[in-house]
Amino acid sequence: MNNKLKALSLACLVTAGFGVASVAQAHPRWVLPSHFTVSKEGGDWLSFDVTASHGTFVYDKPASIETTQVVMPDGRITYPNFTIRGKRRAIFDFFFEEEGTHKVQINQIPRYYTFYKVGRRDTEKRMEANKADRVTILPEKSRDVVTQVSYTRAESYVTVGKPSTKAMELTGKYLEMVPVTHPSDIVEGEPVTFQFFFNGKPQAGVTADITREGTLYRNHQEQIDVVSDKDGKITFTPEVAGRYLMKSKYKGMVENDPMYDRANVNVHLTFETLLQ
Structure with missing residues (x-):
């Protein structure tokens, strides 16, 4: 097989693979702890549910938990215990005993997709390839070539005793969120501020929707929609206590990156709002 045929065959394979990956990523992933704080002397076990679902805390498809990490209060990284993968959700447990705030994160492996046009009719095509790889597999006379990175963080915070910030x-890399308002200090009726960064710099234009649990049992989603300002900050007020899911997204062009031209990146955060 000559090089041109090899390139075309590989392009077909990665295009087919794109469809499979798209299905896997079509549902937002989130991680939900059984508790957000631990006050028991000597520590306690917490359980975490992980799923990919459009519903707020409604189980749908089991999401991968192989990349799960627990960032400890001193910044070191460790891993969960007792992982289980079911039909609609995955579950893991972790024993929390060190004082301070822990970050539980399930970060997706970056995926690169190249979009391009070919033929007299400008037929739009796509393949799974980064900027470095696309050079050898793009069909001749491809036009309007753009490579996009897709990356999602699913995360939450758990505090044992006194809150801390090292784990934050x-x-x-990619889209990140830093809680200006500490997760342990989120109270109903009071403003909350989060700050978004892309590749380490404050990022404007991040869209976020924030929804309280229990959407199956009320007529309206009561979703809060916000967009980050020039400093990457959003401010919102949760009016009712309970567990919340924030789905935040940034999509935009990127300059001078060797792997991609455009970013499509997300942070999905679960947090708790306390009673006054």
């Missing part, structure tokens, strides 16, 4: 530090 940035990694400088």
Whole structure:
């Protein structure tokens, strides 16, 4: 098989693979702890549900938990115990005993998709390939070529005793959220501020929708929609106590990156709002 045929065959394969990946990522993933705080002396076990679902805390498809990490209060990373994968959700347990705030994160492996046009009719095509790989597999005379990275963080915070902030530090990669209002201090009727960063810099234009649990039992979603300002900050007020899911997204062009031209990145955060 000559090089051109090899390239075309690989392009067909990665295009087919894109469809499978799209199905897997069509549902937002989130992680929900059984508790957000631990006050028991000596620590306690917490359970976490992980699923991919359009509903707020409604189980649908079991999401992968192989990349689950627990960022400890001192910043070191460890891993969960007792993982189980079911038909509609995955479950893991972790024993929390060290004082301070822990970050529980399930970060997706970055995926790269290249979009392009070919033929007299400008037929739009796509394949799974980054900027470096696309050079050898793009069909001749491809036009309007753009490579996009897709990346999602599903995360939550658990505090044992006195709150801390070390686990919230940035990694400088893709979209990240830093709680300006500490997760342990979120109270009904009071404003909450979060700040978004893309590749380590404050990012304007991040869209976020925030929804309280129990949507199956009320007529309206009561969704809060906000957009980050020039400093990457959003401010909103949860009026009712309970568990909330925030789905935040940024999509935009990126300059001078060797792997991609455009980012499609997300942070899905679960948090608790306390009673006054």
